[in-house]
Amino acid sequence: MKAQRLPKSQGLKLFTTNANYLLQETLRGLLRGGWMNWAAISTVTVLLFLLGMSLQTSWQITGLLGQMGSRLEVTAYLQPDIPGQELQSTIAQFPDVSSVTVISKDQAWQELLQDLGTTDVAGATEGLGENPLVDSLKVRAKSADKVTSLATKIARLRGVESVQYLDEALQQLNQLNRWFGRLSLGVVALLTLTAIAVITTTIRLIVIARSQEIEVMTLVGATTTWIYLPFILQGITFGLAGGLIAWGAIMISRQILQSTFARQASFLQTLGQGLNLNNWQTLALPLILLGFGSLVGLMGSLFAVRRFALK
Amino acid sequence: MTQAIVHSAKITSAWQGRQAKVETSAIPQYTVQLRGVSKIYAETKFGLTDVNLNLRQGDFLFVTGPSGAGKTTLMKLVYGAETADQGEVKVAGVNVGLLKGNRLSHLRRQLGVVFQDYKLIPRWTVAENVAFVLKSQGVPKSEIERRLLPTLKLVGLHQRADCFPSQLSGGEQQRASIARAIVGSPKLLLADEPTGNLDQDNAYQVLGILKNLIASGSRL
Numbered sequence: 444m445k446a447q448r449l450p451k452s453q454g455l456k457l458f459t460t461n462a463n464y465l466l467q468e469t470l471r472g473l474l475r476g477g478w479m480n481w482a483a484i485s486t487v488t489v490l491l492f493l494l495g496m497s498l499q500t501s502w503q504i505t506g507l508l509g510q511m512g513s514r515l516e517v518t519a520y521l522q523p524d525i526p527g528q529e530l531q532s533t534i535a536q537f538p539d540v541s542s543v544t545v546i547s548k549d550q551a552w553q554e555l556l557q558d559l560g561t562t563d564v565a566g567a568t569e570g571l572g573e574n575p576l577v578d579s580l581k582v583r584a585k586s587a588d589k590v591t592s593l594a595t596k597i598a599r600l601r602g603v604e605s606v607q608y609l610d611e612a613l614q615q616l617n618q619l620n621r622w623f624g625r626l627s628l629g630v631v632a633l634l635t636l637t638a639i640a641v642i643t644t645t646i647r648l649i650v651i652a653r654s655q656e657i658e659v660m661t662l663v664g665a666t667t668t669w670i671y672l673p674f675i676l677q678g679i680t681f682g683l684a685g686g687l688i689a690w691g692a693i694m695i696s697r698q699i700l701q702s703t704f705a706r707q708a709s710f711l712q713t714l715g716q717g718l719n720l721n722n723w724q725t726l727a728l729p730l731i732l733l734g735f736g737s738l739v740g741l742m743g744s745l746f747a748v749r750r751f752a753l754k
Numbered sequence: 755m756t757q758a759i760v761h762s763a764k765i766t767s768a769w770q771g772r773q774a775k776v777e778t779s780a781i782p783q784y785t786v787q788l789r790g791v792s793k794i795y796a797e798t799k800f801g802l803t804d805v806n807l808n809l810r811q812g813d814f815l816f817v818t819g820p821s822g823a824g825k826t827t828l829m830k831l832v833y834g835a836e837t838a839d840q841g842e843v844k845v846a847g848v849n850v851g852l853l854k855g856n857r858l859s860h861l862r863r864q865l866g867v868v869f870q871d872y873k874l875i876p877r878w879t880v881a882e883n884v885a886f887v888l889k890s891q892g893v894p895k896s897e898i899e900r901r902l903l904p905t906l907k908l909v910g911l912h913q914r915a916d917c918f919p920s921q922l923s924g925g926e927q928q929r930a931s932i933a934r935a936i937v938g939s940p941k942l943l944l945a946d947e948p949t950g951n952l953d954q955d956n957a958y959q960v961l962g963i964l965k966n967l968i969a970s971g972s973r974l
Binding site for chain 2: 461464655656658659661662664665666667668669
């Protein structure tokens with residue numbers, strides 16, 4: 444009963460035969476599963492849709508936070524007579540700081556007057572006696588969640604009169620993102636267990652329905668792998684099918700949402716643009732869905748056949 | 755319990771002559787050896803007690819006895835569907851009781867078993883039932899096709915290849931079961947009551963097939 448090495452061509456032929464057999468058996472099992480297949484696939488689809496949506500939303504919120512973060516830089520207003528350059532290098536050395544730009548009081552005054560529609564800068568300054576503004580620093584944080592701590596740190600510096608940033612909006616968005624993440628994790632965990640249970644039941648019912656064949660296969664010398672691998676492939680197919688459907692549904696819902704935003708006011712249009720995923724995310728989303736779906740299918744089918752295979 | 759011992763004793767005694775013959779012959783190519791094998795079912799108290807048996811390639815052995823004597827148990831011990839409470843069962847020098855998983859599967863590929871209840875899959879045709887053995891062993895399609903027709907011809911079912919088991923008579927089902935057992939060219943053919951459910955004509959026909967198979971010299 445020693446294993447013998449097959450010639451290369453024969454080995455390839457055997458591999459093709461085996462692959463054919465496994466695929467045929469998997470397909471046969473799926474056809475025999477009927478409505479139970481649908482139960483398994485739809486559960487996996489719901490799970491993966493929610494997983495995909497939560498991932499996508501999390502990425503989108505992070506994107507929006509990034510967008511807002513770039514507009515919501517910390518602006519530090521200095522005390523009169525303190526030049527911006529004096530604090531620029533100190534702040535630039537803070538670990539969370541990405542860049543520091545000095546806005547001199549003259550520059551700020553000029554911009555203000557331009558915003559107000561006044562072109563005669565000298566006249567306006569003369570009217571007030573002097574430029575009433577102070578030097579300020581536009582400090583950009585490395586990440587959105589560092590803005591608050593950075594602003595506090597800058598406010599404590601000698602020579603800083605006050606700091607301004609949209610702290611509340613940022614914090615709320617961050618908090619929303621965190622809560623959303625936790626809620627999604629809970630729902631996904633619960634649905635994962637449900638999907639595994641449904642796949643296990645489905646595969647187990649198919650195994651029971653085919654018990655006569657399995658008994659004969661066992662008695663004529665089919666190996667455990669040979670007998671049960673098609674069932675495991677069937678479970679993985681459920682996962683892959685669920686992943687594909689969920690991905691399609693997510694794409695469609697995103698398209699609908701974006702086209703809805705596109706018809707709205709300009710602020711909402713900007714928000715709609717924030718729903719776009721970057722290249723990496725666009726590629727990662729289907730891969731995550733298909734990978735997680737396969738894993739759920741694999742686990743469900745392994746649980747289903749484990750008891751029979753270990754007999 | 756007493757009944758079981760009596761029955762198994764009968765079986766053992768029926769083998770004594772064969773055992774003596776085997777021991778005097780040359781080294782066998784393929785053997786079945788049972789040494790002090792006992793198997794008692796707790797529920798029924800029936801089974802086998804202290805069975806000794808020595809067979810070599812080419813032997814043709816009948817085991818007879820009433821229901822519950824342990825004939826099926828004896829076969830199950832040989833193909834590893836049961837394990838002995840005591841003693842050892844060796845097929846081709848390998849202790850079957852110690853085999854598990856793939857090693858047991860590989861041993862079974864060398865055996866052909868004709869089951870008492872045929873064990874044909876109802877929704878498959880005769881050809882599919884027979885080919886199934888080879889398929890489940892990973893034999894290429896071309897090889898399955900090459901072996902299928904001669905095997906069906908051997909048992910006289912080549913014209914019934916596309917029939918389902920329900921369309922066959924008892925004798926034909928038994929012959930389909932034999933075809934399935936021999937299609938893999940087994941070194942050892944085990945038949946559990948191959949004529950048990952058949953009328954006299956069919957029984958003779960089946961025995962004729964088995965006799966021809968043995969005459970071909972490749973089976974125990």
